[in-house]
Amino acid sequence: KIVVNKYNGIIPNNYNRIVSLPGVGNYVANAILSIAFNHQLPALDTNLIRVISRILGIKTLTKRNNNRILKFAQNLVQCDRPGDINQALMDIGSQICTTKKALCSGCPNQSYCKVNESGKQLQYPESISKRTIPIKKMVAAFITLNGNFIINQRPESGMLGGLWEFPTFEYDNSITDSEFKMIFNKNIGNDINIEFKIGSVKHSYSHFKTEVDLYLCSKKYKNIILKNAKWINPNEFEQHTFSNVNHKLFHLIKKNKNG
Numbered sequence: 720k721i722v723v724n725k726y727n728g729i730i731p732n733n734y735n736r737i738v739s740l741p742g743v744g745n746y747v748a749n750a751i752l753s754i755a756f757n758h759q760l761p762a763l764d765t766n767l768i769r770v771i772s773r774i775l776g777i778k779t780l781t782k783r784n785n786n787r788i789l790k791f792a793q794n795l796v797q798c799d800r801p802g803d804i805n806q807a808l809m810d811i812g813s814q815i816c817t818t819k820k821a822l823c824s825g826c827p828n829q830s831y832c833k834v835n836e837s838g839k840q841l842q843y844p845e846s847i848s849k850r851t852i853p854i855k856k857m858v859a860a861f862i863t864l865n866g867n868f869i870i871n872q873r874p875e876s877g878m879l880g881g882l883w884e885f886p887t888f889e890y891d892n893s894i895t896d897s898e899f900k901m902i903f904n905k906n907i908g909n910d911i912n913i914e915f916k917i918g919s920v921k922h923s924y925s926h927f928k929t930e931v932d933l934y935l936c937s938k939k940y941k942n943i944i945l946k947n948a949k950w951i952n953p954n955e956f957e958q959h960t961f962s963n964v965n966h967k968l969f970h971l972i973k974k975n976k977n978g
Contacts, residue, residue: 725957732756735881739960745925754802761792762805766812772844773816776833780844816840852923857931859887859968860903861917864938864950869907870959871948883959885968886945887931903936907948910939918971922964933968 721740722730730751731737738748750762761767768780771791777784796804807827815822821840829835834843862869862885870883888902896913903911914935922929941950951959961969 730755734758734760735879736960739879739882739962739966741963741966743963750802750805753796753805757799757801759793759796759798759801761789761796761801762809763789763792764809764812767792767805767808769818769844770808770812770816770828773821773834773840774828774832776843778843778845853927855889855927855929856892857887857889857929858899858902859885859931859933860907860911860936861885861933861968861972862903862907862911862936862938864941867950867952869938869943869945869948870951870961871945873962874947879962881960882962882965884962884965885933886948899932899934903934907943907945908938908940912937912939917975920964920967920971922967929964931964931968933971 722728726736732752732755734748734752737743737751738745743751746762746764749758749760752758753760753762768785768788771788772778772780772784775787775791777787780788795808798804811826811828815826816828819841823829823832823835823840826832826835834840860869869886871886873879873882873884875881886903886907888906890899890902896916900911900913903913914937917933917935919930919932922931943949956969
């Protein structure tokens, strides 16, 4: 629906825009961009990581080895048809070089695969226990004035660069509503008033999880001290590209209104 309404039914040929669509992460974005638009991006999922780790003889998926796998994958797609490379590796990983079998005699990589004919293919890479993923607590403000609300744009150079969002701030656990108000007053304006908590959403990234509390706020005046922020009306929503977590917040607002 978003692709139809916002992009006239055409999948965007841009990483930041496509990764902002609900349910689209780095792997899906790179797969689409490489296959549909010939972007030289590796579509790394568990299948491709397993195939490449066996080719390189990597047993332990340390940070250094993951970087080796990524660099190898990036080098592979520096060609005229990167999507074909990604699709070929996907097929090898799902049919030939799986977690439960390694059909090396039928694998096109056998001549340069370091674990070929070792008899220990299924030991590569080692299964590692899941590490504890940190959780970041965030608070977001749905600030309204005369039917409009405030959004601000993330810095181009950072995570989710250039995407729009409700004013959102990280905080330590167990702070009070009055302390939330102080955060909003300091960063947005002294005339902010918290009406009530709309609800909370959760979202997972590759290296951390986030829990976002959303508050409905009112503001007396139009001035905003927050950098790269502006007022928009609901009809202008589709003109901006938002992060996945903000789509969850929008859904929370609609659910609250309908309820």
